[in-house]
Amino acid sequence: xxxxxxxxxxxxxxxxxxxxxxxxxxxxxxxxxxxxxxxxxxxxxxxxxxxxxxxxxxxxxxxxxxxxxxxxxxxxxxxxxxxxxxxxxxxxxxxxxxxxxxxxxxxxxxxxxxxxxxxxxxxxxxxxxxxxxxxxxxxxxxxxxxxxxxxxxxxxxxxxxxxxxxxxxxxxxxxxxxxx
Amino acid sequence: xxxxxxxxxxxxxxxxxxxxxxxxxxxxxxxxxxxxxxxxxxxxxxxxxxxxxxxxxxxxxxxxxxxxxxxxxxxxxxxxxxxxxxxxxxxxxxxxxxxxxxxxxxxxxxxxxxxxxxxxxxxxxxxxxxxxxxxxxxxxxxxxxxxxxxxxxxxxxxxxxxxxxxxxxxxxxxxxxxxxxxxxxxxxxxxxx
Ligand SMILES: [Zn+2]
Numbered sequence: 001x002x003x004x005x006x007x008x009x010x011x012x013x014x015x016x017x018x019x020x021x022x023x024x025x026x027x028x029x030x031x032x033x034x035x036x037x038x039x040x041x042x043x044x045x046x047x048x049x050x051x052x053x054x055x056x057x058x059x060x061x062x063x064x065x066x067x068x069x070x071x072x073x074x075x076x077x078x079x080x081x082x083x084x085x086x087x088x089x090x091x092x093x094x095x096x097x098x099x100x101x102x103x104x105x106x107x108x109x110x111x112x113x114x115x116x117x118x119x120x121x122x123x124x125x126x127x128x129x130x131x132x133x134x135x136x137x138x139x140x141x142x143x144x145x146x147x148x149x150x151x152x153x154x155x156x157x158x159x160x161x162x163x164x165x166x167x168x169x170x171x172x173x174x175x176x177x178x179x180x
Numbered sequence: 181x182x183x184x185x186x187x188x189x190x191x192x193x194x195x196x197x198x199x200x201x202x203x204x205x206x207x208x209x210x211x212x213x214x215x216x217x218x219x220x221x222x223x224x225x226x227x228x229x230x231x232x233x234x235x236x237x238x239x240x241x242x243x244x245x246x247x248x249x250x251x252x253x254x255x256x257x258x259x260x261x262x263x264x265x266x267x268x269x270x271x272x273x274x275x276x277x278x279x280x281x282x283x284x285x286x287x288x289x290x291x292x293x294x295x296x297x298x299x300x301x302x303x304x305x306x307x308x309x310x311x312x313x314x315x316x317x318x319x320x321x322x323x324x325x326x327x328x329x330x331x332x333x334x335x336x337x338x339x340x341x342x343x344x345x346x347x348x349x350x351x352x353x354x355x356x357x358x359x360x361x362x363x364x365x366x367x368x369x370x371x372x373x
Contacts, residue, residue: 018248018329020241027237036229045233053236053243060244064321119223138221163185169220170185 005029005073012072016063027056033073034080037140040123041084041132051087055080078150081136085151088128122172126165133158134165183210188217251326285343288350295357299364320360327353 007029014022031052038051058079066075123131129151136142136150137158144158151158183191187200191214196204204210327349 014332016328017332018325019332020244023244024237024241027240031236032229032231035232039230049232049234049236052232053240056236056240057243060240064325119220120227123224123227134224139225159186159189163189166189166217166220167185170216173220 005033005071007072009068012063012066012068015060016066023056023060026059030056030073030076034076037077037080037135038084040135040139041081041128042087043124043128047087048084051080051083054083058083077140081132081140081142081150085132088132089152091128119169119173122169125172126168130161130165130168133161134169137162182207183213188214192217248326248329251322282343285347285350288347288354291354292350292357295354295361298361299357317360317363320356320363324353324356324360327356 007026011022011025015026034055035048035052038048038055039045042048042051055076059076062079066072123134126134132151133147136147137144142150144155144162147153147158148155183200183203187196188210190196191200191204204214331346331349331353
């Protein structure tokens with residue numbers, strides 16, 4: 001999804017001054033893109049909603065430090081991506097989930113895979129780390145360097161996650177019977 | 181041997197190895213794979229955006245309002261000003277509306293705007309700043325944000341706030357803005373900019 005959300009400067013100025021109406025207008029403008037980003041990265045819709053909420057509370061708190069140095073969406077998107085990644089890290093710590101869990105032979109994910117699967121569902125089958133990398137890189141246009149920094153990982157980690165995500169998507173879509 | 185997914189991704193990024201580039205020229209299988217990669221990404225980008233099932237704004241708004249109340253209580257200076265204004269309301273109310281100098285309000289607003297302009301000249305945040313002055317600036321910005329929040333809250337309905345309370349808030353804002361500008365001036369001269 002490509003977003004070119006232009007928000008009037010006056011609205012940003014009012015939001016910066018703490019005007020609740022302006023803050024709500026900002027929320028309405030970015031509600032779907034922020035949620036969509038979080039939802040593409042995270043498996044559970046409720047978690048994506050939590051990220052949406054956390055992101056806007058951070059926006060409210062920090063908007064005074066945003067001085068229009070780049071598009072507002074880019075600034076908000078980075079906050080949202082960080083919040084989602086923080087959740088993924090916490091979840092990994094909690095379950096000690098291995099990053100390559102999804103490639104383990106005979107994992108439940110593989111068994112439950114239907115013969116026909118569309119891209120949307122194929123994406124859902126990836127680990128949260130993999131789908132985050134593929135989404136941030138291929139859809140949002142982040143570089144591997146930026147993703148590595150956001151994730152606190154190396155560039156080669158980001159590159160190998162992307163390659164594995166594509167290899168898996170390709171296999172799953174092949175089963176669908178139609179390339180790609 | 182065909183290109184791996186790593187090879188294909190590198191080719192897409194114009195970072196393919198000499199071998200991969202040569203191979204791609206000759207191999208129709210890998211050409212098809214690369215094309216499939218492009219198509220997959222195009223399909224990813226074309227996925228319809230997903231929206232939240234529930235409206236989270238009420239929860240966000242409640243959190244903002246609760247946080248502002250908490251801060252107002254924390255900053256006793258602001259709290260005292262509000263309390264004094266409230267006391268004034270009670271004392272003077274029986275004697276009819278108090279005569280407030282509108283020029284005083286206009287002056288405070290003007291001073292505030294002038295200081296905002298001055299502040300803009302010091303450029304974006306994130307420049308070199310010592311931990312101490314960064315903390316001071318953050319604190320002052322916080323307090324200004326609280327006042328701005330109050331001003332915004334009452335801005336829509338003039339009846340909610342008396343003129344003298346408004347003046348008090350605006351004057352408090354000017355004081356904090358002056359301190360903020362001073363903090364930046366000190367910082368800028370300190371790092372020799
Ligand atoms: Zn080949």
